[in-house]
Amino acid sequence: EAGVAQSPRYKIIEKRQSVAFWCNPISGHATLYWYQQILGQGPKLLIQFQNNGVVDDSQLPKDRFSAERLKGVDSTLKIQPAKLEDSAVYLCASSLDWEDTQYFGPGTRLTVL
Amino acid sequence: SQQGEEDPQALSIQEGENATMNCSYKTSINNLQWYRQNSGRGLVHLILIRSNEREKHSGRLRVTLDTSKKSSSLLITASRAADTASYFCATDAGSNYQLIWGAGTKLIIKP
Numbered sequence A: 001e002a003g004v005a006q007s008p009r010y011k012i013i014e015k016r017q018s019v020a021f022w023c024n025p026i027s028g029h030a031t032l033y034w035y036q037q038i039l040g041q042g043p044k045l046l047i048q049f050q051n052n053g054v055v056d057d058s059q060l061p062k063d064r065f066s067a068e069r070l071k072g073v074d075s076t077l078k079i080q081p082a083k084l085e086d087s088a089v090y091l092c093a094s095s096l097d098w099e100d101t102q103y104f105g106p107g108t109r110l111t112v113l
Numbered sequence B: 001s002q003q004g005e006e007d008p009q010a011l012s013i014q015e016g017e018n019a020t021m022n023c024s025y026k027t028s029i030n031n032l033q034w035y036r037q038n039s040g041r042g043l044v045h046l047i048l049i050r051s052n053e054r055e056k057h058s059g060r061l062r063v064t065l066d067t068s069k070k071s072s073s074l075l076i077t078a079s080r081a082a083d084t085a086s087y088f089c090a091t092d093a094g095s096n097y098q099l100i101w102g103a104g105t106k107l108i109i110k111p
Helices: none
Strands: A005-007 A010-013 A019-024 A031-037 A044-050 A053-056 A065-068 A075-079 A088-095 A108-112 B005-007 B010-014 B019-024 B031-038 B042-050 B055-058 B061-066 B071-076 B085-091 B105-110
Touching: A005 A088, A010 A019, A019 A088, A019 A108, A031 A075, A044 A065, A044 A075, A075 A088, A088 B042, B005 B085, B010 B019, B019 B105, B031 B061, B031 B071, B042 B055, B042 B061, B042 B071, B071 B085
Parallel strands: A010 A108, B010 B105
Antiparallel strands: A005 A019, A019 A075, A031 A044, A031 A088, A044 A053, A065 A075, A088 A108, B005 B019, B019 B071, B031 B042, B031 B085, B055 B061, B061 B071, B085 B105
């Protein structure tokens, strides 16, 4: 069974630029999550999708971050414009349903200069 | 906000020894999970223990849960170099089973 795929693996941008991350969850998984993990900390949930609907985006900085999961499969997370404090690893995870084990992708390491 | 706090922050032991990590949390939970993260394989789910369970085993892993003390421990027996990683506990205190994570314990196994 293929795991959660993410791209790119690494991204370096200047502050105020925009960036987008892509995630392909495990086939058949209804729930998709985006997390931000700052160095030395645990992951922080940014947004949770159930199929193509948003369950929770309370910790998503909506003035600069946006995410979509249009067909209930792939998802993209965008930051526009980026700030220095956005430097982190962005993790995508999926689960069969919202109460099941979450499986994580390898993450995208973002560096904002 | 972080729900769980792992203790210790870092642990260094000799290969073959046992490693014990602790996690404390603040609010009532449905279940508690332990994950491992290393640079090679990312975040990997290790074990889930439900609030009505007290102990669970999986291979060389043993997890205990004390809901009265709001704490859990992860024991790795007969440690190996490949166990070198950061270990996180995550609790799902919310109604949507969202996970809230601690800052992790960094485990180093010395050959």
